[in-house]
Amino acid sequence: MTITQPRPPHTRTRLTGGVDRAPRRWTLSRTAVNAALILATAYTLLPVLWLLTASGKDTGDLIGGRGLALDRLHLGANLRALAEQDGGIYFRWYLNSLLYAGIGALVCAFVCVCAGYAFQVYAFRGKEKLFGIVLLGVLIPTTALALPMYLVASKIGLVNTFWAVFIPTLVNPFGVYLARVFTAGYVPGDVLEAARVDGAGELRTFWQVGLRMVLPGFTTVFLFQFTAIWNNFLLPLVMLANTKLFPLSLGLYSWNSQTSVDPTFYPLVVLGSLLAILPLIIAFVCLQRFWKAGLTAGSVK
Amino acid sequence: MIRRGATHSGSWGRGGVTVLLLAPFFALFLAVTLIPIGYAIYLSLFREQAGGLGFGGTSQVFSGIANYARALADPAYQAGFLVTATYCLLYIPLMLCAALGLALLIDSTLARARRFFQLALFLPHAVPGVIAALVWVYLYTPGISPVVGALNGIGVPVDFLGAGGALPSVVNIAIWEWTGYNMVIFYAALQAIPRELLEAARLDGASGARVALSVKVPLIRPSLVLTGLFTVIGSLQLFTEPMILHRSAPAVISTWTPNMYAYGAAFDRSDYGLAAAASVLLAVAAAVLSFVITRFGAGRAGRSTA
Numbered sequence: 001m002t003i004t005q006p007r008p009p010h011t012r013t014r015l016t017g018g019v020d021r022a023p024r025r026w027t028l029s030r031t032a033v034n035a036a037l038i039l040a041t042a043y044t045l046l047p048v049l050w051l052l053t054a055s056g057k058d059t060g061d062l063i064g065g066r067g068l069a070l071d072r073l074h075l076g077a078n079l080r081a082l083a084e085q086d087g088g089i090y091f092r093w094y095l096n097s098l099l100y101a102g103i104g105a106l107v108c109a110f111v112c113v114c115a116g117y118a119f120q121v122y123a124f125r126g127k128e129k130l131f132g133i134v135l136l137g138v139l140i141p142t143t144a145l146a147l148p149m150y151l152v153a154s155k156i157g158l159v160n161t162f163w164a165v166f167i168p169t170l171v172n173p174f175g176v177y178l179a180r181v182f183t184a185g186y187v188p189g190d191v192l193e194a195a196r197v198d199g200a201g202e203l204r205t206f207w208q209v210g211l212r213m214v215l216p217g218f219t220t221v222f223l224f225q226f227t228a229i230w231n232n233f234l235l236p237l238v239m240l241a242n243t244k245l246f247p248l249s250l251g252l253y254s255w256n257s258q259t260s261v262d263p264t265f266y267p268l269v270v271l272g273s274l275l276a277i278l279p280l281i282i283a284f285v286c287l288q289r290f291w292k293a294g295l296t297a298g299s300v301k
Numbered sequence: 302m303i304r305r306g307a308t309h310s311g312s313w314g315r316g317g318v319t320v321l322l323l324a325p326f327f328a329l330f331l332a333v334t335l336i337p338i339g340y341a342i343y344l345s346l347f348r349e350q351a352g353g354l355g356f357g358g359t360s361q362v363f364s365g366i367a368n369y370a371r372a373l374a375d376p377a378y379q380a381g382f383l384v385t386a387t388y389c390l391l392y393i394p395l396m397l398c399a400a401l402g403l404a405l406l407i408d409s410t411l412a413r414a415r416r417f418f419q420l421a422l423f424l425p426h427a428v429p430g431v432i433a434a435l436v437w438v439y440l441y442t443p444g445i446s447p448v449v450g451a452l453n454g455i456g457v458p459v460d461f462l463g464a465g466g467a468l469p470s471v472v473n474i475a476i477w478e479w480t481g482y483n484m485v486i487f488y489a490a491l492q493a494i495p496r497e498l499l500e501a502a503r504l505d506g507a508s509g510a511r512v513a514l515s516v517k518v519p520l521i522r523p524s525l526v527l528t529g530l531f532t533v534i535g536s537l538q539l540f541t542e543p544m545i546l547h548r549s550a551p552a553v554i555s556t557w558t559p560n561m562y563a564y565g566a567a568f569d570r571s572d573y574g575l576a577a578a579a580s581v582l583l584a585v586a587a588a589v590l591s592f593v594i595t596r597f598g599a600g601r602a603g604r605s606t607a
Contacts, residue, residue, distance in 0.1 A: 029411055029509070030411040033406050033409055033411040033412055034411070034412060034413055036402075036403075036406055037403070037406055037407065037412060037418050040399075040403055040418075040422060040480075041418060041421045041422060043477070044421055044422050044424060044425060044477065044480075044481060045421060045424070046440075046448075047433070047436045047437060047440060047477065048424060048425075048428070050436065050439075050440060050447070051436055054439075062445060063444055063445050064444070065444055065445060065446060065447050065449075065450045066447075067439075067445065067446075067447055068447045111325045111326050111329065112326065114322040114323070114325060114326065115322060115323050115325070115326035115327075117322060118318075118319050118322035118323045119323075122315060122318075122319045124316070124319055130323075134330075137330060137334060139530075139534060139587070139588070139591050140334065140338075140584070140587075141534055141535060141537075141538045141587070143538035143540055143560060144538055144560075144580060144583060144584045144587065145333070145334060145337055145338070147341070147563055147564065147567055147576055147577070147580045148337035148338055148340060148341035148577070148580060149333060149337045150567070151337065151340055151341060151344055151567075151573060151576075151577060152336060152337045152340050155340070167329070167332070167333060168333040170329050170333075171326070171329045171330050171333050171334065173330070176326060201318075202314065202315055202317075202318040203318050203321070206318065206322065227426070227427070230429060231429035231430055231431075233429070233430060233431045233540075233541045234540055234541065234564075238564070238567070238568070248429075249429050249430075249431040249432070250431075252431060252432065252435065253431055253435075253545065256435055256545070256548070257548060260548065266439075266445075269435060270439070273432045273435060273436065276429065276432060277427055277428050277429070277432060280427035280428075280429075281424070281427045283427075284420075284423070284424070284426075284427050285420070288420070291423075291485075292485070292489060
């Protein structure tokens with residue numbers, strides 16, 4: 001790109017000359033464009049690559065800077081240590097994360113689709129004002145709410161329970177916005193009208209026609225929320241003290257805090273981190289089109 | 302079967318079903334957003350006075366805006382806002398330019414393997430913030446990091462965790478986490494530009510770079526503004542990354558950002574009034590900034606479709 005930038009004035013005046021030169025200039029800028037992309041990709045992949053190779057190293061190699069080396073692997077031993085540490089609590093954290101994120105995202109997506117469908121399909125008084133409140137909610141980051149939520153939870157005695165982390169994740173105003181956009185795109189009004197003419201009630205129309213047609217949108221909201229819950233850190237940090245309730249992020253954070261005292265925690269944190277990012281990476285690669293659908297609806301509109 | 306449904310759910314009617322479908326969301330929204338905000342504002346107006354030795358209960362004393370005054374007058378809280386401002390000035394232009402540049406590169410006719418690049422650059426979004434920060438901190442730590450080792454090996458002394466390196470180090474983690482995500486948003490917007498428009502520009506003799514900067518970028522301005530808005534709001538909430546750097550970098554003190562200050566006020570000092578005031582101030586700052594951006598960024602970008 002930098003190579004083509006000074007050229008425009010010439011190409012405009014000397015069109016034929018430009019065409020003659022085109023192949024050479026094109027290969028040059030083609031190389032530049034792809035080189036820039038490769039460089040950016042290398043930067044992006046470096047930490048993940050390090051995580052991959054470092055997860056098989058023992059403590060000595062890891063703190064000796066041999067994380068990227070490909071020899072002296074102890075993956076089996078590291079896995080065993082991970083499974084045995086604190087009575088296998090790592091897999092408890094894994095299960096917790098799957099429960100928080102899996103069930104939380106499922107319920108959240110359903111709640112969002114219900115609300116988004118209602119906003120799109122029905123006319124009622126004060127509808128756009130109510131939707132404006134939802135949009136304002138989009139602007140409130142969950143981080144800002146964690147501390148106020150803690151204050152409420154401690155008042156009603158919910159601190160340090162499963163519910164303290166679970167309930168707040170059921171709400172995502174952005175999901176309602178997405179669900180409304182998706183309902184507008186996927187559920188044609190005349191199909192709903194046809195169902196009504198056939199004698200189906202409103203609830204049945206939603207359940208059997210609307211919900212089915214908006215299923216791709218449901219999946220998108222589910223994936224966004226799953227990622228958000230899986231990545232959540234501050235909320236569990238303020239809410240939980242019982243290590244048995246920890247999600248992965250908080251568990252790994254607590255292990256990392258111990259590395260300064262006991263370096264044998266390093267391999268555990270590294271391997272634990274690698275295993276913790278696998279579900280999301282698999283979900284990303286397999287469900288690409290749902291991600292793109294969500295990002296596009298959120299930005300282009 | 303359908304007829305049976307008609308008599309069964311007919312009793313609900315449209316109004317009833319609307320309420321039924323909206324109720325779960327708004328009940329939850331009330332419980333986990335509006336009530337906590339209201340309660341935080343309420344708490345911020347009181348000061349807790351410990352009875353006796355701090356045991357045997359505390360009493361709440363109304364103190365008006367005293368907590369706000371305390372937070373605003375605290376040099377640590379002010380310093381936190383200064384750090385956040387510096388962070389924003391460094392991070393936001395760098396990240397948005399990188400994301401936009403990469404989106405334009407992938408969108409250009411010259412790029413190859415577009416799907417691969419998109420997926421690879423988007424990958425960090427699958428990595429939780431805690432893990433991204435952990436891995437980068439290891440890559441910053443002398444001894445563990447092969448990067449620091451290699452740079453020292455060729456005679457470049459680097460100190461990612463020192464007093465001068467801490468802020469750029471946090472910025473780097475954030476750039477790594479968010480560039481690809483925003484790149485995909487920009488790329489989606491670029492793909493939505495009608496191709497005839499671009500062809501017309503090219504027929505006029507504009508080069509690829511010229512088309513990118515003078516035609517494509519202005520056309521995706523709404524995306525840029527919206528992304529900028531979310532980036533600013535997110536940046537004000539900076540917490541996870543510095544919290545993890547805090548253990549390894551002495552320069553990242555426990556009140557480094559306003560959010561860390563609020564956290565510390567609640568959990569290290571058990572001063573809920575101060576913590577609530579600090580949180581409310583931060584939320585107000587975010588609200589003011591998002592208002593300014595949507596107002597002056599681009600007329601319609603902040604508003605929704607309907």
